[in-house]
Amino acid sequence: MKNLIKNKQFKWLTHTFICALFWIVGFTLSDFIKTPVASFTDVVMVATHMTTILLASWTLITLLSTLPTIVFTILYAFITLLASILAFYRYTMGFSLNTMILDIVFQNDIAISADMVTWEVFVWVCFATLCGTLLALLRRLYTIDWHSKWTYFVLVVSVCGLIIFLNPNGRFARPISERIPFNLYAVTKKHFEEKQEISKERPRCFKVATTSVDSLTVVVVIGEALRPQNMSINGYERSTTPNLERLGAISYDNVYSKYVYTNRSVPHILTRADSANIQYAYTERSFIDVFKAAGYFTTFIANQDAEKSYVYFMNEADTCFRANTSKTVYNFEKWLDEDMLPYYISTINDNSPRQLVLLHCIGSHWWYNSHYSDDYKIYTPVITSRILSNCDSMAMVNSYDNTVCYTDFFLSQIIEPLQNRNAIVIFLSDHGEALGENGKWLHASESEAMHSTAAFVWFSPLYAKQFPQFVEQAENNRHKKWRTDFLYHSVIDAGHITTDVMDTTLSIFR
Numbered sequence: 001m002k003n004l005i006k007n008k009q010f011k012w013l014t015h016t017f018i019c020a021l022f023w024i025v026g027f028t029l030s031d032f033i034k035t036p037v038a039s040f041t042d043v044v045m046v047a048t049h050m051t052t053i054l055l056a057s058w059t060l061i062t063l064l065s066t067l068p069t070i071v072f073t074i075l076y077a078f079i080t081l082l083a084s085i086l087a088f089y090r091y092t093m094g095f096s097l098n099t100m101i102l103d104i105v106f107q108n109d110i111a112i113s114a115d116m117v118t119w120e121v122f123v124w125v126c127f128a129t130l131c132g133t134l135l136a137l138l139r140r141l142y143t144i145d146w147h148s149k150w151t152y153f154v155l156v157v158s159v160c161g162l163i164i165f166l167n168p169n170g171r172f173a174r175p176i177s178e179r180i181p182f183n184l185y186a187v188t189k190k191h192f193e194e195k196q197e198i199s200k201e202r203p204r205c206f207k208v209a210t211t212s213v214d215s216l217t218v219v220v221v222i223g224e225a226l227r228p229q230n231m232s233i234n235g236y237e238r239s240t241t242p243n244l245e246r247l248g249a250i251s252y253d254n255v256y257s258k259y260v261y262t263n264r265s266v267p268h269i270l271t272r273a274d275s276a277n278i279q280y281a282y283t284e285r286s287f288i289d290v291f292k293a294a295g296y297f298t299t300f301i302a303n304q305d306a307e308k309s310y311v312y313f314m315n316e317a318d319t320c321f322r323a324n325t326s327k328t329v330y331n332f333e334k335w336l337d338e339d340m341l342p343y344y345i346s347t348i349n350d351n352s353p354r355q356l357v358l359l360h361c362i363g364s365h366w367w368y369n370s371h372y373s374d375d376y377k378i379y380t381p382v383i384t385s386r387i388l389s390n391c392d393s394m395a396m397v398n399s400y401d402n403t404v405c406y407t408d409f410f411l412s413q414i415i416e417p418l419q420n421r422n423a424i425v426i427f428l429s430d431h432g433e434a435l436g437e438n439g440k441w442l443h444a445s446e447s448e449a450m451h452s453t454a455a456f457v458w459f460s461p462l463y464a465k466q467f468p469q470f471v472e473q474a475e476n477n478r479h480k481k482w483r484t485d486f487l488y489h490s491v492i493d494a495g496h497i498t499t500d501v502m503d504t505t506l507s508i509f510r
């Protein structure tokens with residue numbers, strides 16, 4: 001034992017392990033503190049994730065420790081400083097680092113960033129960085145034996161470990177890259193990839209776009225994982241959409257989405273991409289550009305993290321607001337669509353006579369309980385674990401239905417302020433959701449339920465009076481089979497825009 005402790009390799013690996021443990025206990029833990037844990041397997045899963053991050057940190061620090069002590073200390077202290085900042089806001093405000101936060105910090109609003117620097121964060125960060133620096137300086141107490149084959153063995157294992165842990169297509173990539181400290185690298189990389197995507201020039205795909213209407217508000221709501229089967233407006237036995245029914249929305253119960261996950265579906269439905277031309281989703285502008293050309297003021301309000309596949313369109317609008325800028329899929333606190341309402345109300349109350357407002361909801365995204373307010377915990381018992389196999393089927397459906405009830409409430413808040421205006425609301429969910437059909441749950445795999453997606457349209461009394469033939473045709477078309485391709489053309493048609501890019505056969509108003 002005595003020999004072992006004197007052993008250089010032992011001192012080296014013990015030191016790097018303690019350095020890694022300091023990060024995990026000090027900072028990474030903040031990412032797990034609110035994870036719902038309902039059973040022993042939940043505990044095992046949290047422990048597995050934390051152990052994986054510990055091992056990834058250990059291999060990284062072991063490799064860094066081969067640098068000169070001063071360089072190693074500076075690097076370790078710097079990462080500790082950044083990680084301590086993230087952990088502070090995660091603990092105190094539930095913030096997770098994502099690209100929107102980097103946008104705010106780097107560019108948009110230095111004043112907001114400055115407001116968040118309090119003496120508490122200053123004291124915590126100084127203390128954590130001091131501890132990290134002292135810990136890193138222990139590197140001086142030993143030397144790495146470059147004559148030993150064990151040294152090379154350790155380094156080869158570390159390099160292989162790091163490659164396995166950080167391989168973007170590997171199974172560890174997501175749980176590690178979205179947690180402290182690895183999210184520092186992953187999110188910064190994603191931020192610059194998005195910036196690159198926005199800066200790519202996409203050509204205009206039409207020659208002309210004009211409108212004869214003087215005053216009109218077109219609202220497009222992109223829903224999330226809302227399945228038509230669980231809406232009472234389509235005949236579901238539970239009263240999940242009483243507001244849509246009361247307000248006279250026309251629901252489409254036979255809409256097919258080619259894609260079953262957000263990143264592929266959203267660019268597809270915002271552009272004129274269809275089954276024959278799927279590439280348009282990545283090469284062309286969206287209908288927002290058509291509205292801009294026709295003299296509409298356009299606004300994008302997002303309640304989901306920007307993704308490389310659709311960040312271009314968020315930037316295409318004249319204005320973009322982002323609610324819940326601090327959430328990622330590993331947040332389990334409330335993340336509600338009503339947080340978009342203040343932006344929405346101020347947008348429709350500005351003086352632009354012609355407006356296109358696009359809202360991107362978090363809707364019925366997993367983890368369901370996070371996406372409805374306490375008032376909408378209507379069906380019980382609800383799920384308590386975030387591991388699918390630990391969730392009871394009935395509780396899954398209850399939690400899901402609560403998100404539908406909440407979405408119905410949210411949509412009523414979108415529609416009500418438009419009652420006395422010339423306005424139209426078009427809703428389309430990005431895809432459906434499986435709730436146990438053939439043993440399938442959620443989305444992003446393959447099941448009929450995932451392809452079946454919710455859609456509806458609402459006309460204000462003024463709009464219905466002005467364009468009665470639109471209402472009539474919308475009614476006539478409600479049970480026809482549509483692909484989500486209808487959205488692009490129908491939205492342009494709803495805005496009464498004359499343009500060479502619109503295909504009237506794909507409009508639900510014809």
Ligand SMILES: [Zn+2]
Pocket residue numbers: 224225261262263430431
């Ligand atoms: Zn989605």
